Amino acid sequence: MVKNIENVRNIEKLKETFSNVTKEISKVIVGQEEVIEQVLIAILCDANALLESYPGLGKTTMVKTISSVLDLKFSRIQNTPDLMPSDIIGTYVIEEDKGKKMFRFQKGPIFANIILADEINRATPKTQSALLEAMQEKQVTVGNQTFPLEAPFFVLATQNPIDMEGTYPLPEAQVDRFLLKILVAYPKFDDEMEIINRFTKEEAVREVKSLLSKESLVLLQQLTRQVPIADDIKKRALEVVAKTRTAKDLIEYGASPRASIGLILAAKAKALLNGRKYVSAKDIEDMAYPVLRHRIILNFKAERDGKTADDVIKELLKN
Amino acid sequence: MDRIKSLFIEVKGEMLKVAFINSFLDAIMVFLIAYFVISFFNIRLLYIILMPGVFAMVFFFISMSLNIKRMRLKQMEDANPQVKEMLRTAHDNMSQDNIMMAALFEELKGKMKTVSTGNLMDSRRIIVRVISAVALVFLIVFVSAISIDLEKIDIPFDKLRFMIPGKEEIFAEGSLAELAFNETEVIYGDASVAKLGNDQIDLNMNPSLSKIDFTQVSEAEDEALRQGGVVQEIGANPDAFSSQKLLDDAEQAANYTQRIKDI
The missing domain is CATH 1.10.8.80 (Magnesium chelatase subunit I, C-Terminal domain)
Structure with a gap:
């Protein structure tokens, strides 16, 4: 009962916690509150999001900042037509140990907590499906061995609404696997003024504190369903x-x-x-x-x- | 969750209180209106109080039962929009027992402290009821003070007269003007009752009641003259039985009849 009361008190503090998270992210990201909120929603739902925006709107910076604040391992995959599935999920490499040669699995960038799959529609359908399988199953299979992905696992894929030449648009069945499609709009005038003030100064962009741990994020994902x-x-x-x-x-x-x-x-x-x-x-x-x-x-x-x-x-x- | 169930029982209790207060106020209004209307008629005081009381009681029970039937969670939600979705969610998820529900219950409990019978009451409606009741009381006092009796008032609209209790039978057919004066049935009642027929009736008169002792009259005149006073007529006046008197009376009666006809 005491533990229950304590838990209830912690839930009362949740709003404050999320407010602090948003404030911390806004130290780097100017405006885009709605986008940040939707990304956090996708993370809380333990699901993935598709981000559609024009280049240069700070998607990578945003995701990096979010991963820092949430104390999550971040990796970025720049999709290109020649990107192979093994480049994402990893591959077996031969390793020699005390004169004995053996295969060792070299983990790919997918083994992180937050993945930014930039311009997913530039990858071939084969690579796309490898990534989407990892998104759905939260595990990757190489050969006959399955490797579970560390929780929380979240993929934020981006696609460019213009310059569609030479792209492989995601099939409807695969798009359906993304919980949210988040649209990133151009910043407002005042926000853009703040952006240029922040990023053109001599001093570097301020570092952000991590406010949540992986464990607490997993707990929050469970709470979301409750x-x-x-x-x-x-x-x-x-x-x-x-x-x-x-x-x-x-x-x-x-x-x-x-x-x-x-x-x-x-x-x-x-x-x-x-x-x-x-x-x-x-x-x-x-x-x-x-x-x-x-x-x-x-x-x-x-x-x-x-x-x-x-x-x-x-x-x-x-x- | 039992705690949430008990909270909803509490909410229902509050709604029941509101239903009672509303019905009670409405019943008071019904009582006053009925009392006001009945006080215009010359009815015994006991009925003046008893009849509106019965009306009000019947109205109260009907209104109360209707209010209870209409009593829904929506009423509570509409009256307290700040707890609307919270209350509905708690109601629909009563069977769940987890931290979020416990947190929701705690918050709901806190908010429900601010939700009292007062929040559910329609203050505007109550104010209208109270003002109307006060106005009616003043009217009743006023009417009682000037003693209005509808039965004694000459209502120009003849058709309205049948509305007066006890006059329905007389004025049920046609207006007063349509009734011929010689329609004795209306004026004197059923003609058959008065019809005597050919049956012989024996009338016995006691002579001692009608016999006039002229000797006594003369003595009285003499006595009065002896005392020097004015002669007073003690006995019957012989002129009263004269034919002239009868003619005068007949003429007067004819004139009176004519005047009534002219009216």
Whole structure:
């Protein structure tokens, strides 16, 4: 009972903890609060996110900073068409020990806690699938040996919406594995002014403190799933997902049940991140955009009308 | 979780209190309105109090049962938007027993301290009820002071008269103007009751009650003259039985009848 009370008190402090994490990240990253929040949501859900932005918007810096604040091992994979799966997951190398030759597994960059897979659509489908398998299974298999990946494991893949020549767009089935598709917009004028002030000075960008340990992050991931949700809010989430399948005047292919799971989980994580112990209807509405935008395929009519996935989701939420 | 269940029982208790207060106020209003209306009629005091009391009691029980039927968690949520989603979530996840639910319960418990019967009450509605009740009480006192009796008031609209209790039978058919004066049935009641038929009736009169002792009258006149006073007519006036008197009376009666007809 005493332990339970102590745990409850710790939960009360969660909002403050997350607020401190955000503050610490903002020491390096200017603005982009929504993006940071969505990345943290994906981490809390123990899921992966697809980041879509133009080059030079600070994705790598952001992910690096987040990994430092969360005390996580970070690695970056720059995807290119000649990148092989073994370059990511690792390979067996021959090693000689006391005159005896033996194979030793050389771990690839996938063996980290946070992976930034830059421009994932530039890798070949073979390499993409190797990465996506690791994302899904949280383990890699080389030959006949399976290597589990250390928890927490989180992949943040990026893709460039322009310059699509020579790319291998992710198939729908693989895109579906990303919990969120996060859009990074250009910074606001004032934010950009702050960015140039920070990064053009002589002194280096301030170092950030790590505020959470791996263990506490795993515990937070467990807590996220425990956040209670009311039945009518759950129904609302399912209705929104179901509408993507029935709104044939706008959508050609709707979202899968994985989207329903993702929407509820993301809403739970958002609630926890905001220090709430319950999911609100607004959480569902807010998370519907990043959860559904990459899971629906607009029909010709909607595209001809110049509608984006977000416009369609907005319409679905209105009805 | 038992603690959450007990919290919801507490919430229901609060809602029950609110239902009671609302029904009670409404019943008071019904009582006062009924009392006000009934006080216009000349009815025994016991009924004036008893009838509105019965109305109010019946209304109270009906209103209370309807309020209890309508009593839903939504009412509580609408009255306390700050706990709306929290309350609903706790209700739907009562069976779960984990840290998050315990934390939710703790927070809910804290917030529920601020949620009392007062939050559930519609203050505007209560104010309207109280003001109306006070106004009605003043009206009742005023009406009692000037002793208005609807039955004594000459209502110009004849059709309204049937509304007066006890007058329905008389004024049920047609207006007063339509009734001919000679419709004796209306004025004197059922004609058959008054019909005597051909049966012989024996009337016995006691002569001692009608016999006039003229001797005594004369003596009285004499006595008065002896005393020098004015002669007073003690006995019956012989003129009263004269034909002239009868004619005058008949003429007066005819005039009276004519006047009533003219009205």
